[in-house]
Structures are given as structure tokens and as C-alpha cells.
Amino acid sequence: MENIKYTTDGKKVVVIGDLNQTEKIVQEIFVTNNGDEIPSGERFVVKSLLDEPAKSWKELKLEQIEKDYDTKIDEWEFKIGNINKEKDRQYKLLESEVKWLKNVAKQPLEQQVKDVINNLVIFISDKPKWVFISGWDWDIHELNKELKLDDYGDIRFRLLSLYGDTEGNITWNTNSWGDGSGSDSYNLLFFDDYNKAISHAQTYLDNIKKYRDDDIEKAKRLGLKLDSEKLNAKKLEDKKYIENRINEINKEMLKYKKELSDLENN
Numbered sequence: 001m002e003n004i005k006y007t008t009d010g011k012k013v014v015v016i017g018d019l020n021q022t023e024k025i026v027q028e029i030f031v032t033n034n035g036d037e038i039p040s041g042e043r044f045v046v047k048s049l050l051d052e053p054a055k056s057w058k059e060l061k062l063e064q065i066e067k068d069y070d071t072k073i074d075e076w077e078f079k080i081g082n083i084n085k086e087k088d089r090q091y092k093l094l095e096s097e098v099k100w101l102k103n104v105a106k107q108p109l110e111q112q113v114k115d116v117i118n119n120l121v122i123f124i125s126d127k128p129k130w131v132f133i134s135g136w137d138w139d140i141h142e143l144n145k146e147l148k149l150d151d152y153g154d155i156r157f158r159l160l161s162l163y164g165d166t167e168g169n170i171t172w173n174t175n176s177w178g179d180g181s182g183s184d185s186y187n188l189l190f191f192d193d194y195n196k197a198i199s200h201a202q203t204y205l206d207n208i209k210k211y212r213d214d215d216i217e218k219a220k221r222l223g224l225k226l227d228s229e230k231l232n233a234k235k236l237e238d239k240k241y242i243e244n245r246i247n248e249i250n251k252e253m254l255k256y257k258k259e260l261s262d263l264e265n266n
Contacts, residue, residue, distance in 0.1 A: 005049040122190040130197040
């Protein structure tokens with residue numbers, strides 16, 4: 001198809017011929033369902049033709065407005081989303097604070113406050129004292145200048161802090177490192193009687209669902225009673241681990257023997 005032009009209103013046409021020096025006879029091109037372009041319809045006369053399709057100022061302006069609208073709406077939806085997230089966060093924070101206040105007002109918390117104050121009294125007293133430390137690990141130590149809670153230096157409870165949660169629970173904790181960094185890894189309970197500390201350690205051990213090697217070692221060192229069922233479960237787990245390691249090592253041995261045999265036979 002030759003001599004293709006475009007009218008000022010955007011129609012694609014084929015030029016049939018000249019009507020006169022200023023006007024041309026054209027026929028509009030349509031597209032079939034198969035995508036073929038064919039001249040169809042009545043012929044008509046036009047004065048102006050373009051080599052390329054052109055858009056009017058109005059069409060271009062509308063496109064720019066639509067583009068700006070799409071950009072702005074995405075921007076505002078993003079801002080609105082952030083505002084809603086912050087609103088939800090503030091609501092949850094307020095809800096937690098209200099919950100905390102409600103729990104603080106409950107009578108059972110009175111005993112917790114007494115326990116915390118009693119712990120502080122024991123801590124600052126000049127009497128012999130022991131501390132039960134729990135967190136990722138647990139143990140009992142006599143509280144003295146030699147007590148260390150990390151691998152880098154002597155904390156000596158310089159950063160002893162009172163922690164609380166939304167359930168109204170309050171406990172003494174110390175940070176992982178002496179400069180205050182690290183999480184509040186250690187929960188502390190102070191005792192002015194060694195037997196009381198041991199009794200608390202026994203309760204703590206009884207609540208452990210699954211023994212680790214450290215739990216068993218500490219229990220034996222402190223003279224605590226181990227649960228026979230949990231102890232048997234730990235032994236079975238260790239046995240299974242050892243058997244699996246033996247199987248893995250045997251497989252490795254067979255592999256190395258084969259490699260050695262291949263080397264000797266080549």
C-alpha cells in the first residue's frame with residue numbers, strides 16, 4: 001500500500017488522487033480482526049495531510065494530566081499508607097500502655113513489687129548473698145568481686161536495671177556487656193540464703209522441658225534432682241546423634257577407601 005498519509009484528526013488514509021491543487025481525494029484505512037490494514041468506506045476530500053500521525057494540543061494536554069494524576073495518586077496513596085501504619089503503631093503503643101497500667105493496678109502485682117524491693121535490699125546489703133542468673137543460660141553464683149557475666153570483662157552489676165512488660169511483670173536484669181550494649185540477656189534473683197537459691201534453681205530446672213548438656217552438668221554440680229524421663233530422652237537423643245555420626249564416618253571411610261583403591265589400581 002503506497003502513499004499513506006494521516007488527516008489532522010488522526011485518521012490513517014490512502015491518497016487516491018488530486019481533486020485540485022489544494023485538495024486531495026483519500027480513503028480511510030481500517031484494520032481487520034486479523035490485523036490486516038485495508039482501505040474501506042467512502043472516499044472523501046481533505047485539504048491538509050500529514051506524513052506522521054499527530055495529536056492535538058488538547059489530546060496531549062489530557063495525556064499529561066492523566067500522567068500527572070497517576071503519579072500523584074501513587075504518591076498520596078503511599079503517604080496515606082504510611083500515615084495509617086503510624087496510626088496503627090500509635091494505637092498499639094497506647095493499648096500496651098493502658099494494659100500495663102491496668103495490670104499495675106491489679107492486687108497480685110503488689111507481691112511482685114515486694115519481691116523486687118526485697119531483691120534490691122538483699123543486693124545492696126553487706127550480708128553474704130547469692131544470685132540466680134537466667135536467660136539463654138542459668139546458674140547460681142556467690143555474689144562477689146570475682147563474678148563475671150560475659151567474655152570481655154567484669155560487669156559487677158553496674159547496669160542493674162528494672163524491666164517490666166505489658167503483663168505487669170517486673171524483674172531485675174543486667175545487660176550483656178558492661179558498657180550497656182547487648183540485650184537484657186540476664187534475669188537476676190538475689191538470695192541471702194544458699195538453700196533458698198538452690199530451691200529456686202530446682203524449680204527452674206523442673207520447668208525445663210528438654211535438658212541440654214549444660215543443664216545436666218549444672219544440676220550435678222549444684223546437687224539438684226534430675227527428672228529421669230527427661231534424662232532418658234536426652235540420652236536417647238545423644239545416642240541417636242552418635243549413631244548418625246558413626247554412619248556418616250563409615251560412609252566417609254568407604255569413600256576414602258574407594259579413592260585409595262582407585263589410586264593404587266591406576
